[in-house]
Amino acid sequence: MNVxxxxxxxxxxxxxxxxxxxxxxxxxxxxxxxxxxxGVVGESGCGKSTLSSALLRLLPANGEITxxxxxxxxxxxxxxxxxxxxxLRGSELAMIFQDPLTSLNPTFxxxxxxxxxxxxxxxxxxxxxxxxxxxxxxxxxxxxDVAERLDDYPHQFSGGMRQRIxxxxxxxxxxxxxIADEPTSALDVTLExxxxxxxxxxxxxxxxxxxxxxxxxxxxxQICDRVVVMxxxxxxxxxxxxxxxxxPLHPYTQALLAAIPSxxxxxxLLASIPGxxxxxxxxPAGCKFADxxxxxxxxxxxxxxxxxxxxxxRSRCTISDPASGYRADAQ
Numbered sequence: 001m002n003v004x005x006x007x008x009x010x011x012x013x014x015x016x017x018x019x020x021x022x023x024x025x026x027x028x029x030x031x032x033x034x035x036x037x038x039g040v041v042g043e044s045g046c047g048k049s050t051l052s053s054a055l056l057r058l059l060p061a062n063g064e065i066t067x068x069x070x071x072x073x074x075x076x077x078x079x080x081x082x083x084x085x086x087x088l089r090g091s092e093l094a095m096i097f098q099d100p101l102t103s104l105n106p107t108f109x110x111x112x113x114x115x116x117x118x119x120x121x122x123x124x125x126x127x128x129x130x131x132x133x134x135x136x137x138x139x140x141x142x143x144x145d146v147a148e149r150l151d152d153y154p155h156q157f158s159g160g161m162r163q164r165i166x167x168x169x170x171x172x173x174x175x176x177x178x179i180a181d182e183p184t185s186a187l188d189v190t191l192e193x194x195x196x197x198x199x200x201x202x203x204x205x206x207x208x209x210x211x212x213x214x215x216x217x218x219x220x221x222q223i224c225d226r227v228v229v230m231x232x233x234x235x236x237x238x239x240x241x242x243x244x245x246x247x248p249l250h251p252y253t254q255a256l257l258a259a260i261p262s263x264x265x266x267x268x269l270l271a272s273i274p275g276x277x278x279x280x281x282x283x284p285a286g287c288k289f290a291d292x293x294x295x296x297x298x299x300x301x302x303x304x305x306x307x308x309x310x311x312x313x314r315s316r317c318t319i320s321d322p323a324s325g326y327r328a329d330a331q
Contacts, residue, residue, distance in 0.1 A: 004031035005073060005209045006055075006177055012067035013047075013054050013233075015280070022280035024050045025233045027307065028068070032177065035207045037199070039224035039241070041214060041256070045277040047233040048213045049098065052181045055211075056095055057085050072177065091121040094175035098182040100162035104154040110138075110165055111150030117172050137168040142194050160187045167195060174206050181213045196223050217260055221245055229253045232278055232288035239313030249315040251293045287318065299325045 013025035025047050032038045040048050053059045055070060057077065070077040072093065077085065089095070097103045105113060114134035115127065135146040141164040143149055154162055167183060180199070184192040200223065202208045214220055220227055220241070227244045229237040229252065237250040248254045258271040275292040284290060286301040293300070300318050307314055308321040318324035 003033070004071075005034045005036075006032040006211070007071040008055070008068070009071075010068040011051075011054065011070060012065065013050055013059065014064055014066050015060075016062045016064065019281065023233060023283065024063070024280060025054065028230075028233075028235055029307065030228050030235060030238055032209050032211055034176070034209055035203055036226065037203060037210045037212055037224045039212045039214065039220040039227045040230060041217060041220050041227060042230035043215065043256075043273075043277055045232075046230040048215075048230055049181055050233070051230070052095065052179050052211070052213055055179060056089055056093060058095075087121070090117060090170075090175070091173050092176050094170040094173070094178050096167050096170045096178065096180040096183040098185060100159075100166040101154070103166055104162060106154050109151050109153055110157075114138075114150070114169055114172060117169055121173055133172065134168075137172055138165065140171075141165070141168040141198060142191060143168070160191055163187060164191070164195070167198070171202060175208065177209045177211065178202070179211045179213070182215070183212075184214075184216075184219065192219070199223060217245075217256060229256070232283060233280070234288070234316060235307065235314070236289065236316040237314065243313060249310055249313065249320050250289075250317045251295055251319070252289050255292075287316075295319060297326060 008031065009029050011025055011028040012023070015022045015024050028051065030038070040051065042048055050059070050063070053063070054065055055077070059065070065078060080088070104110070111131060111134060114137070115130050118130045118133065131150065135150055138146040138149070143161060143164060157165065163183065170178060184195050187195060196219065199210060199212070203210060212220070212224055224241050226238065226240050228235050229244070229250065231252050237244065237248065237253045244253065245257065248257055255273045259273065261270060273292055278284060278288060284301070286303055287293070287305055290296045290300045297318070305316050305318045305324060306321055307316045310320045318326035
């Protein structure tokens with residue numbers, strides 16, 4: 001557990017559009033250790049899905065990794081050839097995409113696609129054995145009558161079942177690191193609990209590390225060991241899940257947690273965060289959360305805060321950084 005499985009250091013990603021270059025990720029640094037579940041949380045537009053695509057080098061044609069390092073098992077992923085990266089995906093690095101319809105081929109049966117995943121990475125065994133492995137995995141993610149349903153096409157399944165098929169497909173080769181991008185967003189509460197239990201069991205039985213991307217803080221609290229909070233393409237806070245939820249440092253994290261419905265505030269209006277995530281084309285010069293922050297001061301507007309260590313955590317906020325010049329007595 002002392003040597004990170006995945007190390008992300010100063011990752012920078014930009015999108016090239018007609019109007020110019022949009023900085024999508026900036027100075028993103030974190031790691032994932034073997035057998036660890038690290039949550040990535042933030043509002044829509046904060047860069048969570050861009051992060052998952054960048055790690056697997058699956059950015060769209062106008063996306064570019066412009067800086068930083070990404071190491072997996074000590075190998076620099078950004079230096080690998082396209083063929084080397086293709087061999088790594090699925091076998092050691094796997095992805096559960098948010099929308100299964102973008103990943104399942106509508107012209108092939110589910111069984112054919114699950115066999116192809118195994119054959120593409122030269123998994124040993126006869127086709128019958130590989131088919132049994134596919135059926136076993138579909139059963140683990142809650143697909144009923146798996147022997148018959150392997151011969152069905154994706155459109156013959158509900159949205160939630162398609163998502164479970166994608167999860168089963170990602171787990172087929174028992175990858176060392178699983179990147180899960182909103183894997184339970186299309187599932188009801190009962191199925192969500194089953195999938196979360198499957199994720200826990202995968203970690204316990206196989207030592208799989210998981211980067212769990214979600215907007216649902218309740219799910220993050222249930223399943224993750226550490227949390228990275230993202231805002232406007234940068235990490236604004238990182239720490240163990242208990243510290244983050246009991247004593248959040250960054251005002252954005254505090255605002256996210258305050259917006260969670262609670263029976264203790266029954267009858268009260270739900271808290272909300274004023275404003276919205278800034279557009280990539282109009283990022284402010286200083287703290288990107290400044291125009292929504294109740295603690296903003298002039299120093300917050302002048303320059304971007306450092307991603308500074310705070311005890312065993314990190315926070316990108318002038319309040320947490322003694323060297324920033326922030327005046328606590330001014331509040």
